[in-house]
Amino acid sequence: MVFYVCIKQVPDVSASVDMGRMVLNAYDASAVEECLVLREKHGGEVHLVSVGPDGASETIRKALAMGADEATHIQVEDLSVLDSGAIARILAEFFGTVSYDVIACGKQAQDTDAGLTGGMLATLLDLPFATNAVGLDIDGGLVVTRQGDGGREVIHLPTPCLVTCSNDMNDPRIPSLKGIMAAKRKKIAVASPDKANLESDTSVTGFEPVPARPPGEILDGEPEEVAAELARRLKDEAKVL
Amino acid sequence: MTSILAVIATDASRIKRSSLESLSRAREIARAHDARLDCLVMDSSPEQHIGALAAFGVDRVLTVTSDLFVDALNPPVVAALVAATAESDPSVVVFASTEAVKDVLGAVAIRLGAAAIPDVAAFDYENGRVSALRPVMAAKKLARTESAAGRVLVSVRSGSYNAQPAAEPGAATHVPLAFEFEASQVRQEMREVVRSGGDAVDLAEASVVVSAGRGVKDESGRELVAALASELNAAIGATRAVVETGLYPATAQIGQTGKVVSPQLYFALGISGAIQHVAGMANSNVIVAVNKDADAPIFGYATYGVVGDLFKVVPALIEQIRAAKTA
Numbered sequence: 052m053v054f055y056v057c058i059k060q061v062p063d064v065s066a067s068v069d070m071g072r073m074v075l076n077a078y079d080a081s082a083v084e085e086c087l088v089l090r091e092k093h094g095g096e097v098h099l100v101s102v103g104p105d106g107a108s109e110t111i112r113k114a115l116a117m118g119a120d121e122a123t124h125i126q127v128e129d130l131s132v133l134d135s136g137a138i139a140r141i142l143a144e145f146f147g148t149v150s151y152d153v154i155a156c157g158k159q160a161q162d163t164d165a166g167l168t169g170g171m172l173a174t175l176l177d178l179p180f181a182t183n184a185v186g187l188d189i190d191g192g193l194v195v196t197r198q199g200d201g202g203r204e205v206i207h208l209p210t211p212c213l214v215t216c217s218n219d220m221n222d223p224r225i226p227s228l229k230g231i232m233a234a235k236r237k238k239i240a241v242a243s244p245d246k247a248n249l250e251s252d253t254s255v256t257g258f259e260p261v262p263a264r265p266p267g268e269i270l271d272g273e274p275e276e277v278a279a280e281l282a283r284r285l286k287d288e289a290k291v292l
Numbered sequence: 293m294t295s296i297l298a299v300i301a302t303d304a305s306r307i308k309r310s311s312l313e314s315l316s317r318a319r320e321i322a323r324a325h326d327a328r329l330d331c332l333v334m335d336s337s338p339e340q341h342i343g344a345l346a347a348f349g350v351d352r353v354l355t356v357t358s359d360l361f362v363d364a365l366n367p368p369v370v371a372a373l374v375a376a377t378a379e380s381d382p383s384v385v386v387f388a389s390t391e392a393v394k395d396v397l398g399a400v401a402i403r404l405g406a407a408a409i410p411d412v413a414a415f416d417y418e419n420g421r422v423s424a425l426r427p428v429m430a431a432k433k434l435a436r437t438e439s440a441a442g443r444v445l446v447s448v449r450s451g452s453y454n455a456q457p458a459a460e461p462g463a464a465t466h467v468p469l470a471f472e473f474e475a476s477q478v479r480q481e482m483r484e485v486v487r488s489g490g491d492a493v494d495l496a497e498a499s500v501v502v503s504a505g506r507g508v509k510d511e512s513g514r515e516l517v518a519a520l521a522s523e524l525n526a527a528i529g530a531t532r533a534v535v536e537t538g539l540y541p542a543t544a545q546i547g548q549t550g551k552v553v554s555p556q557l558y559f560a561l562g563i564s565g566a567i568q569h570v571a572g573m574a575n576s577n578v579i580v581a582v583n584k585d586a587d588a589p590i591f592g593y594a595t596y597g598v599v600g601d602l603f604k605v606v607p608a609l610i611e612q613i614r615a616a617k618t619a
Contacts, residue, residue, distance in 0.1 A: 062429065064429050064430040064432065064567065065430075065567060065568075073605060074471045097332075102546060133410070135398065136401065136402070136407070136408070139398070140401070145365070158394075161430065161548070162428060162429055163428055163435075164411060164426075164427070164428055164430075164548065165410050165411070165426075166394050166398075166410060166411075167397060167398035167408055167430045168388075168398065169398065169402065169411060170366075170396065170397065170398030170399040170548075171398035171399065171400075171401060171402045172398075173396065173399065174370075174399040174402040175402055176316075179367075179479040179480045180366070180399070181395075181480070182366075182394065182395045183363060183394070183395070185392060185542065187320040194483070198391065198392055198542050198543070199392065199395075199485075200390050200391040200392055200486055200496075201303075201487055201488070201543065202487035202543060203484075203485070203486040203488070203542070204363070204482060204484070204485050204486075204488050205482070205483040205484040205485075205486075206365065206480055206481065206482055206483065207480060207481040207483055208480045209479060209480070212480075216397075217549060218549055219532070219535070219536075219542060219545075219549060227584075250407075251440075252407035252439060252440050252442070253407050253408070253409055253436070253437055253438065253439050253440070254408075254438055254440075255435045255436065255437050256414075256436045256437070256438055257436045257509055258428075258433045258434065258435055258436070259425065259433065259434040259436065259437075259513070260433065260434070261427065261431060261432065261433065261574070264574070264593055264595075265577075265595070267579070267591070267593070267594040267595045267596060267597055268596060268597065269586075269591065269597040269598070269599060270596055270597065270598050271599075273340070273606075274600060274601070274604040274608045275608045277598050277600065277608075278605060278608035278611070278612040279608075279612045281596055281598060281612070282579065282609065282612035282613050282615070282616040283612075283616065284555070284596055285578070285580070285596075285613070285616070286616045286617075286619075289557075289577075289578045289595065289596075291500075291556050291557040291577070291578050292613060292616055292617060
């Protein structure tokens with residue numbers, strides 16, 4: 052099987068996002084991990100493709116160090132002005148030039164939390180697709196276990212196909228020293244998108260802070276006293292009982 | 293704007309509350325622009341919902357009837373949405389942001405050549421464009437997002453608007469849509485559906501949620517959580533940590549990766565308050581946190597915080613809530 056994993060460099064949202072530390076999107080890391088496991092079990096190749104500015108090459112190199120075979124960096128100046136539709140069209144242009152069995156994406160990027168690109172890309176390429184995968188296997192095609200609204204669904208997709216991955220499917224490996232050294236010799240091909248694909252239908256015009264919650268109160272005392280006080284507040288003050 | 297189309301999600305014989313919330317907002321916008329309010333129900337027997345939708349002021353109820361929508365794969369859902377949009381010709385299509393909608397939104401946007409703004413906390417329509425506020429960066433910021441001119445798909449986070457019946461019922465004219473979908477177009481196969489939760493209260497719909505974190509530890513902790521939830525007729529949620537240990541099913545997971553909830557009352561029991569969890573519950577009206585660690589970040593969000601052992605506090609609380617309800 053030939054796997055292509057679409058990866059994105061994003062701000063580290065677990066720290067202060069204004070510190071500007073850039074990392075591999077956690078959902079994409081799970082997609083890379085799962086494809087590496089499938090390659091180990093069934094053979095094949097794992098390729099990476101990323102749309103991003105110059106600086107994204109550092110993140111691509113880290114994903115190569117996890118064990119992927121090679122990567123393509125589609126260079127754009129400013130990722131923040133491109134919406135999901137533009138990214139999907141840029142990726143679709145690339146996938147018109149390569150052959151693949153499975154395209155894997157993170158189910159969303161941890162910065163925008165939009166979750167559109169996978170379904171858009173599949174539709175542009177006319178591929179069957181499944182989203183929010185929590186497990187993958189190969190059985191004459193791709194077997195996707197996905198988390199739906201009411202439970203888990205096991206879906207069989209013929210290849211070629213596309214799947215978007217949850218970070219609940221695995222714990223991505225930390226690159227070994229050997230992997231990091233090997234990644235330095237791996238090829239990162241550089242490509243440029245067609246200018247026509249850089250048009251976006253939506254734009255972010257600014258950011259606002261999340262409205263602060265009214266300050267809360269810590270209730271002190273023995274468990275019985277605190278419980279009584281809390282029940283009273285919930286009933287009389289918050290009126291939610 | 294001539295029309296706005298609200299897509300209605302149903303669950304067994306009920307309309308999901310989140311759909312009534314987004315429908316209520318769609319109605320406000322339709323009325324402000326003197327536009328027709330259409331809605332779409334895709335179901336094996338959609339007619340049963342027409343009366344309820346009339347009460348929400350709907351002008352027309354488009355229905356697509358098919359058993360393919362039970363445990364649906366995405367191709368028939370995408371096809372039905374494309375067909376309904378052709379009939380309604382709306383400027384804006386409004387969805388409640390469920391997992392099933394996340395599954396198809398991008399595909400539908402491409403099929404329709406429409407812009408998509410997913411998971412909004414608020415949105416409006418002015419001068420032919422949608423403007424919206426979206427929580428981003430694990431809900432640490434709100435992004436002001438605008439569409440270009442043209443059709444726009446918007447999905448709305450649950451709890452962002454109140455589900456409010458209309459002052460005057462709508463005509464709710466029934467428009468059944470022809471739907472021909474060949475099995476060969478599906479190209480994928482549902483092999484198994486493992487439902488979790490049984491008849492438990494649905495998380496995204498519940499007005500009270502009791503959630504468990506690492507502090508819940510084990511089976512005895514889980515029983516305590518269940519007892520409090522039962523006393524309050526609450527849905528049960530969980531952090532990623534206790535879903536990973538197998539103590540709770542993945543359908544209970546609340547947070548950036550799981551479900552987003554905004555109930556009237558949220559109990560965070562033994563939850564430290566990692567940003568990924570907070571992203572899924574910070575909009576709850578009243579938050580109660582019980583945690584041993586006085587420095588746990590969850591106390592920064594709590595309306596009422598209790599620093600203590602949940603194994604001691606929760607049993608006492610169950611007694612006191614029972615007493616307070618009967619008093």
